Amino acid sequence: MLENHLQSYDISCTSPSLNPFVRKWREQNRGVLGYLCNVPKEIIYAAGLLPFRLLGDTKPLKEAYAHFPSVFCHYSRSLVDLGIQGDFQHLDGIISINMCDTIVHLANAMQTSLDVPCFYFINRPHDNGVPAAHAFFRQEINKFKQFLETHTGKSITDLSLARSIRAYNQNRSLLKELYALRGEGDTPLLPGIAVNTIAYVSQVMPPDDNIQLLSGIIDDVCKQSKPTASKRPRIHISGSMLQDLSLISLVEKCGGIVVSDDLCSGLRLFWEQVNENGDPLDSLTDYYLNKMPCPAMHSKGIEEQRLADIIRLVRHYRADGVVFCLQKYCDTHQFDLPYLESCLKKEGIPVLNLEVDGAINPEQLRTRLQAFIEILS
Amino acid sequence: MFFAGIDIGSTITKVVIKNEEGILVSTAQPTGAEHRRLAHEVIKGALKKAGLTFDQIDFIVATGYGRINVPFADAQVSEITCHMRGVSWLFPGVSTVIDIGGQDCKGIKVAGGRMRNFIMNDKCAAGTGRFLEVISDTLGLKLEDIGEISLRSDNPAGVSKTCTIFAEQEVLLRLSEGVSVEDILAGLHKALAGRIHSMVSKIKIEKDVVITGGGAKNAGLCKYLEERIGFPVLIPSEPLITGALGASILAQEMAAKTSADEQVKKERKLEAVTFFDKED
Numbered sequence: 001m002l003e004n005h006l007q008s009y010d011i012s013c014t015s016p017s018l019n020p021f022v023r024k025w026r027e028q029n030r031g032v033l034g035y036l037c038n039v040p041k042e043i044i045y046a047a048g049l050l051p052f053r054l055l056g057d058t059k060p061l062k063e064a065y066a067h068f069p070s071v072f073c074h075y076s077r078s079l080v081d082l083g084i085q086g087d088f089q090h091l092d093g094i095i096s097i098n099m100c101d102t103i104v105h106l107a108n109a110m111q112t113s114l115d116v117p118c119f120y121f122i123n124r125p126h127d128n129g130v131p132a133a134h135a136f137f138r139q140e141i142n143k144f145k146q147f148l149e150t151h152t153g154k155s156i157t158d159l160s161l162a163r164s165i166r167a168y169n170q171n172r173s174l175l176k177e178l179y180a181l182r183g184e185g186d187t188p189l190l191p192g193i194a195v196n197t198i199a200y201v202s203q204v205m206p207p208d209d210n211i212q213l214l215s216g217i218i219d220d221v222c223k224q225s226k227p228t229a230s231k232r233p234r235i236h237i238s239g240s241m242l243q244d245l246s247l248i249s250l251v252e253k254c255g256g257i258v259v260s261d262d263l264c265s266g267l268r269l270f271w272e273q274v275n276e277n278g279d280p281l282d283s284l285t286d287y288y289l290n291k292m293p294c295p296a297m298h299s300k301g302i303e304e305q306r307l308a309d310i311i312r313l314v315r316h317y318r319a320d321g322v323v324f325c326l327q328k329y330c331d332t333h334q335f336d337l338p339y340l341e342s343c344l345k346k347e348g349i350p351v352l353n354l355e356v357d358g359a360i361n362p363e364q365l366r367t368r369l370q371a372f373i374e375i376l377s
Numbered sequence: 378m379f380f381a382g383i384d385i386g387s388t389i390t391k392v393v394i395k396n397e398e399g400i401l402v403s404t405a406q407p408t409g410a411e412h413r414r415l416a417h418e419v420i421k422g423a424l425k426k427a428g429l430t431f432d433q434i435d436f437i438v439a440t441g442y443g444r445i446n447v448p449f450a451d452a453q454v455s456e457i458t459c460h461m462r463g464v465s466w467l468f469p470g471v472s473t474v475i476d477i478g479g480q481d482c483k484g485i486k487v488a489g490g491r492m493r494n495f496i497m498n499d500k501c502a503a504g505t506g507r508f509l510e511v512i513s514d515t516l517g518l519k520l521e522d523i524g525e526i527s528l529r530s531d532n533p534a535g536v537s538k539t540c541t542i543f544a545e546q547e548v549l550l551r552l553s554e555g556v557s558v559e560d561i562l563a564g565l566h567k568a569l570a571g572r573i574h575s576m577v578s579k580i581k582i583e584k585d586v587v588i589t590g591g592g593a594k595n596a597g598l599c600k601y602l603e604e605r606i607g608f609p610v611l612i613p614s615e616p617l618i619t620g621a622l623g624a625s626i627l628a629q630e631m632a633a634k635t636s637a638d639e640q641v642k643k644e645r646k647l648e649a650v651t652f653f654d655k656e657d
Contacts (some may be wrong), residue, residue: 370455370457370458371457374458
């Protein structure tokens with residue numbers, strides 16, 4: 001049963017042309033909107049459209065070299081590549097938001113070079129400590145809502161927004177439960193790779209279908225017999241977007257177990273909830289401005305906040321070491337690295353630094369990961 | 378009891394067989410494309426040299442980048458840990474190990490016989506034995522001679538690049554300018570030493586420093602590394618085998634920890650070797 005449920009989270013679903021839900025929604029004449037980063041997906045879903053996070057892939061690039069500088073991360077270049085190859089024909093539009101500069105360039109490049117019917121760009125303040133930030137971002141979110149209403153010809157009611165927020169919050173708490181089954185006990189009840197793949201693929205699933213699937217998986221896992229306690233070193237993965245999840249399997253093949261992460265394609269997606277009481281737009285503004293600390297933000301104290309978050313997760317999941325796997329050329333994350341690394345070491349938390357650029361090179365990484373795990377054992 | 382360590386490196390495969398008293402035999406031979414077959418050949422060769430049979434070996438640890446291709450090994454350990462253990466056994470006061478291998482270069486920090494930290498080159502052959510191989514080929518010299526030749530120079534040529542390909546181009550340019558081969562080699566060794574030094578400095582180089590791997594066999598490289606480090610370095614008499622030695626030491630420790638139950642499991646692994654033999 002568990003196997004069947006896990007099959008629904010095939011990594012190929014991250015391509016719009018191969019995703020069964022995208023096909024189904026489009027056959028029913030319901031639109032699908034691709035989005036980047038921290039776009040308030042709840043509004044898209046409330047408008048009756050399917051939000052689909054653009055995740056790119058790890059294949060070698062074909063076309064992007066000619067269009068996009070090589071100093072941008074593989075994630076952004078893979079999206080340009082897929083776009084030029086026509087992978088986004090199955091989308092009815094792309095919504096972007098200004099997070100890091102690369103994402104802004106990516107949005108511009110997609111808007112000018114790709115044949116996608118609709119584009120929208122949300123402005124998001126980079127400093128949430130400024131008094132006007134909340135009011136400004138709320139207005140931007142409201143404008144986005146109005147844009148979607150014009151686009152679909154239907155108004156987005158407070159009730160549909162509340163329903164959408166509720167559905168995504170349920171997704172978040174189920175994913176949190178799944179992470180607990182993996183990383184809170186002495187032995188993971190699920191392999192690290194399975195949990196990270198589920199979280200990753202959840203970003204391209206309709207939330208209501210995902211609730212059914214996640215609940216099924218959690219039921220299956222709870223019914224399993226409990227394995228004996230494992231003494232293998234427990235690893236926390238830190239980074240932004242980790243596209244090649246085989247890194248998680250590699251950690252486990254090298255003798256460790258992955259118990260947690262702070263990836264923006266992992267735990268950062270669901271750790272906090274959107275407030276369900278009060279004005280939905282206010283709640284979404286608060287969530288997307290304050291609750292997902294990203295190093296692209298310039299807010300005062302953002303590094304300290306991220307450090308505290310990592311330490312809190314390491315303590316919560318009782319991790320023995322932290323493996324940073326940052327995208328090559330991801331300036332925003334790389335700039336924070338020396339600070340995070342030295343502070344973690346001061347806390348007595350061993351750190352290993354890996355750089356990823358699309359697909360991982362297992363032979364090189366195997367030696368480093370194995371040696372790191374041998375230090376922890 | 379007998380314990381074996383087998384280190385399949387990118388360029389050379391090394392085996393050490395030891396007992397409780399110390400090292401019995403050590404062998405080294407080039408790694409070919411066929412790791413699986415070679416793992417079997419080298420262990421057979423080492424056994425013959427030691428006058429032992431396969432069944433007499435109590436525990437085998439495989440290391441090096443071909444470690445996953447040793448089907449008869451009882452355990453696999455990374456070469457970083459193995460080098461650290463091998464060097465600590467030879468030089469108990471070691472604090473920094475610099476291993477210059479065929480395709481990678483590592484710095485290992487040791488304290489009290491335990492590994493504290495390490496650093497390793499990433500995605501690039503600069504600072505490794507491959508750099509010296511390419512350069513000796515370009516100059517039409519033997520790899521084992523270039524270190525000595527470089528020591529004859531009083532005036533090392535300026536070599537700004539440590540990228541293997543760009544350095545090769547620079548060598549050709551210097552030759553066309555009429556610079557002597559000794560001076561060019563001295564310049565190249567100096568540049569390589571600088572590259573290795575700056576990488577290993579990230580984990581802080583402290584006394585005692587031990588250099589291992591094929592790079593330690595190059596007198597010119599060791600001299601320029603010593604100059605950069607600023608104090609004398611130690612070099613094992615057999616710098617190639619420290620990884621295999623560490624693996625054999627770990628094999629001895631693991632054998633002591635293996636319970637009777639697990640010994641039964643080990644028997645099954647030996648059957649797998651028979652199957653492997655037939656496949657050969």
